[in-house]
Amino acid sequence: MAKFVVEFEYNVDRAGRQGLHPAHAENLYRLADSGVLLLGGPLVGENSGLLLYEVESREELQRILDEEPYVKGGVVATTRIREWAPGKGSWIARLNMPEEVPAAKGTH
Numbered sequence: 001m002a003k004f005v006v007e008f009e010y011n012v013d014r015a016g017r018q019g020l021h022p023a024h025a026e027n028l029y030r031l032a033d034s035g036v037l038l039l040g041g042p043l044v045g046e047n048s049g050l051l052l053y054e055v056e057s058r059e060e061l062q063r064i065l066d067e068e069p070y071v072k073g074g075v076v077a078t079t080r081i082r083e084w085a086p087g088k089g090s091w092i093a094r095l096n097m098p099e100e101v102p103a104a105k106g107t108h
Contacts, residue, residue, distance in 0.1 A: 001054050003038070003084045004061050008070060009048040011077035023069035036064065058083070 010017060017024070031037035031053075040051040055061045061081070070076050086092055 001056060002058070002061075003086065004053045004055065004058070005082045005084045006051045006053060006061075006065065007043075007048055007080040008051070008076045009046075009078045009080075010070070010075050012075050013047060017070065017075050020069050020073040020075060027067070027069055031064065052084070 028037055028040055028051075032040075036053055036055060038052040038054055040049065042049045053061055053064065055064065058081075065071055065079065065081075068076075071079070
C-alpha cells in the first residue's frame with residue numbers, strides 16, 4: 001500500500017465552499033471508514049487543505065480525487081500530490097508495537 005499526501009488549494013474562500021461542504025465531508029468520512037483516508041483537514045491560515053491517503057496505486061488515488069465533491073464542483077484551483085514513505089515518529093512507533101496481551105484472570 002502506498003501513502004500519498006494531497007494538498008488542495010481552493011479558488012474560493014470557506015464561504016464559497018459551503019454549498020459543497022456536506023458532500024465533501026460525507027465523502028471524507030466514507031473514505032476514513034474504509035481505511036483509505038488516514039488524516040485530513042484545513043491548513044491553518046491558508047486557503048487549502050491537506051489529506052493523507054493510503055491506496056494500492058497512484059491510479060486508484062486519481063479515481064478517488066476525481067470523485068471528490070470539491071474537485072467535481074470546481075472549487076479546487078490546484079492539487080499537489082506527493083507519495084510519502086513515513087518511517088519515524090510516535091505514530092509509527094505505536095503502529096509497530098505488539099498488541100498488549102490481556103492478563104489472565106487470577107494472576108494478579
